Amino acid sequence: MNLTERLLAQSRQCNSLLCVGLDPVKERLPQAMRQQADPILAFNQHIVEATATWACAFKPNIAFYEALGPAGLETLRRTISFIHEQTNALVIIDAKRGDIGNTSAAYAQALFDVLQADAVTLNPYLGRDALAPFLNRPDRGALILCRTSNPGAGEFQDLSVAGRPLYQIVAERVRTWNELGNCGLVVGATFPEELATVRDQCPEMPLLVPGVGAQQGDLAAAVRAGVDRQGERILVNVARSILYASEGPDFAAAAAQAAEHYCWAINDARATV
Amino acid sequence: MNLTERLLAQSRQCNSLLCVGLDPVKERLPQAMRQQADPILAFNQHIVEATATWACAFKPNIAFYEALGPAGLETLRRTISFIHEQTNALVIIDAKRGDIGNTSAAYAQALFDVLQADAVTLNPYLGRDALAPFLNRPDRGALILCRTSNPGAGEFQDLSVAGRPLYQIVAERVRTWNELGNCGLVVGATFPEELATVRDQCPEMPLLVPGVGAQQGDLAAAVRAGVDRQGERILVNVARSILYASEGPDFAAAAAQAAEHYCWAINDARATV
Numbered sequence: 001m002n003l004t005e006r007l008l009a010q011s012r013q014c015n016s017l018l019c020v021g022l023d024p025v026k027e028r029l030p031q032a033m034r035q036q037a038d039p040i041l042a043f044n045q046h047i048v049e050a051t052a053t054w055a056c057a058f059k060p061n062i063a064f065y066e067a068l069g070p071a072g073l074e075t076l077r078r079t080i081s082f083i084h085e086q087t088n089a090l091v092i093i094d095a096k097r098g099d100i101g102n103t104s105a106a107y108a109q110a111l112f113d114v115l116q117a118d119a120v121t122l123n124p125y126l127g128r129d130a131l132a133p134f135l136n137r138p139d140r141g142a143l144i145l146c147r148t149s150n151p152g153a154g155e156f157q158d159l160s161v162a163g164r165p166l167y168q169i170v171a172e173r174v175r176t177w178n179e180l181g182n183c184g185l186v187v188g189a190t191f192p193e194e195l196a197t198v199r200d201q202c203p204e205m206p207l208l209v210p211g212v213g214a215q216q217g218d219l220a221a222a223v224r225a226g227v228d229r230q231g232e233r234i235l236v237n238v239a240r241s242i243l244y245a246s247e248g249p250d251f252a253a254a255a256a257q258a259a260e261h262y263c264w265a266i267n268d269a270r271a272t273v
Numbered sequence: 274m275n276l277t278e279r280l281l282a283q284s285r286q287c288n289s290l291l292c293v294g295l296d297p298v299k300e301r302l303p304q305a306m307r308q309q310a311d312p313i314l315a316f317n318q319h320i321v322e323a324t325a326t327w328a329c330a331f332k333p334n335i336a337f338y339e340a341l342g343p344a345g346l347e348t349l350r351r352t353i354s355f356i357h358e359q360t361n362a363l364v365i366i367d368a369k370r371g372d373i374g375n376t377s378a379a380y381a382q383a384l385f386d387v388l389q390a391d392a393v394t395l396n397p398y399l400g401r402d403a404l405a406p407f408l409n410r411p412d413r414g415a416l417i418l419c420r421t422s423n424p425g426a427g428e429f430q431d432l433s434v435a436g437r438p439l440y441q442i443v444a445e446r447v448r449t450w451n452e453l454g455n456c457g458l459v460v461g462a463t464f465p466e467e468l469a470t471v472r473d474q475c476p477e478m479p480l481l482v483p484g485v486g487a488q489q490g491d492l493a494a495a496v497r498a499g500v501d502r503q504g505e506r507i508l509v510n511v512a513r514s515i516l517y518a519s520e521g522p523d524f525a526a527a528a529a530q531a532a533e534h535y536c537w538a539i540n541d542a543r544a545t546v
Contacts, residue, residue, distance in 0.1 A: 063376045067379040067383045067387065069346070070343045071343065073346050077343065096370070097336075098369055099336055100422065101423065103296070106336035106337050106339070106340040110336065123396050125429055127421075127427070129425030130425065148373060148398075148400075149373065150374065152403065155401060156398055156439070156442070159439065160435070161432045161433065162433070166432065
C-alpha cells in the first residue's frame with residue numbers, strides 16, 4: 001500500500017484523523033517519569049499506550065531528540081520501534097529535511113531505514129530532484145511543506161508568482177511528483193482559507209495539518225477546510241495539549257482523555273462538511 | 274566576533290577560502306581505517322590533521338552521520354570536538370534545518386550547544402520568525418540557502434516574483450535579517466551568474482559556495498563571481514575530491530595535497546579579480 005492507501009485504511013480502522021505529536025521536553029515531564037533510566041522513552045511509551053485507540057498516527061519531531069545529543073536519537077529509535085510493536089498507527093518523523101543527491105539519500109536512509117518512519121516531512125525549496133531518494137520509495141511517504149503554521153509563514157510562501165502565492169505553486173508541483181501516491185502536503189491549521197485552497201487544488205492528496213492546540217488554530221474550521229469530499233485524507237496533529245494535559249501522576253489518563261476529546265472534535269467537525 | 278568577522282580573520286590567518294566537506298561514507302573509507310573502533314571518526318581525524326593548514330573551515334553534512342544511527346551522531350560530536358581542539362578553523366554543520374518556534378529552538382540547541390557548530394546551514398522557506406533561535410545568536414552563524422547547486426535548483430528558486438527570481442528575493446530578505454552580522458548565504462558554484470548577482474546584492478555577506486569538485490562547478494568562475502571587491506567573504510566547499518583523493522594507505526597525504534591544490538587554485542582565481 002502507498003501512503004494514501006495506508007492513511008485511508010488506518011483512519012477508517014480507528015475512526016480517527018488524529019495525529020499525536022511526540023515532542024517531549026525534559027522540563028515538562030511528570031515527576032514519576034524523571035526517575036526512569038530514559039525518562040523520555042518511558043514518557044513516550046505511556047503516551048503511546050494511552051492514546052493509541054484514538055491515534056491514526058504518531059508524529060515525533062526529530063528536533064526534540066537531536067537536542068538531547070546522540071542518546072536522544074536512540075530514544076527516538078526505540079520510541080518508533082515501540083509504536084510499531086504496539087499499534088498499527090503510522091509513524092511520521094517531522095524532520096523538514098531537504099538536501100541534494102547523495103546527501104538526500106543519506107537522510108532517506110536515516111529516517112526510513114535506521115529510524116523506520118512510515119513517512120517524513122520535507123522542505124520543497126531545493127526542488128524535485130533533491131527529494132528523489134524519498135519520492136522513489138513506494139512503501140514510504142513524503143509530506144512536503146506547503147503553507148506552514150507559523151505567524152511569518154507568508155514571508156516567502158505568499159509571494160506572488162504569476163498571480164498566485166508560492167505555496168499554491170508548491171502544491172501544484174507536488175501533485176505532479178505524486179506518481180506513486182506517496183506524497184502529501186503540510187498545511188497549518190492556523191490558515192483555514194489557504195488550507196481550503198490547497199484541498200481544492202489537490203483533492204486526492206493527504207494533508208498533514210499542524211497548529212491546533214498550543215498554536216491555537218481553530219480545529220473545526222481547519223477540519224472543514226482540509227478534508228476531502230468524503231471527510232477524509234487529513235491528519236490533524238496535536239502535541240502539547242495531549243502530552244501535557246496533566247503534569248501529575250495521572251498524565252497518561254489525562255492524555256488519553258485529551259486524545260479522545262480531539263478525535264471526537266475532529267469527527268464532529270467532519271460530520272458537518 | 275560575529276560570523277563575518279571570524280570568517281575574515283580566519284581566512285586571512287590561513288590565507289585560504291577553502292572549506293573541507295567532511296561527508297564520509299563507509300564504503301569509500303581506506304582499508305586501514307576500516308579496522309578502527311570508529312572508522313569514520315578515525316578517518317575524519319586523519320583528514321582534519323592533514324588538511325588543517327589549507328582549511329579555513331570544515332563542513333560536515335549531518336545527513337551522513339544520521340544515516341549511521343545514534344552512534345553516527347556521537348561520531349560527529351567527537352569529530353567537531355577534535356577540530357576545535359586541533360585547529361582554529363570554523364565548523365559549519367550543513368544541516369539545512371528550518372522549523373518553527375520551540376522546535377527551531379531545539380535544533381539550535383542540538384547544533385550550536387550539543388554539537389558545538391560555529392555556524393549552520395538553514396532553509397529559508399518558513400520565513401524569518403521560524404529561524405529566530407538561530408538569528409538571535411550573536412556568537413554563531415546562520416548560512417541560509419539561496420541558490421542551491423543541484424540541477425533542479427531552479428524549480429522554485431528561479432520562479433519570478435515581481436520580475437525577479439525567488440532566490441534574489443531570499444538574498445534581499447536575508448540581508449535585512451543580518452542585524453548581528455551573523456548571516457550568510459549558500460549559493461552553488463554550479464551557477465556562477467547567479468552567484469555574481471547575489472554578491473552584487475549582498476556585498477557585505479559571507480557566501481558559502483558548494484558544488485566544486487565532484488559536482489563539477491567551474492572553480493575559477495565561481496571564485497571570481499563570488500568574492501567581494503577585496504577578494505574575500507566566500508568559502509568554497511570541496512568534499513569528495515579531497516576526502517577520496519586516494520583510497521590507499523596514502524589517503525591523508527593525498528588529501529593534504531588536494532587541499533593545497535584547491536587552496537591555491539582559489540587564491541589564483543581571486544588574484545585575477
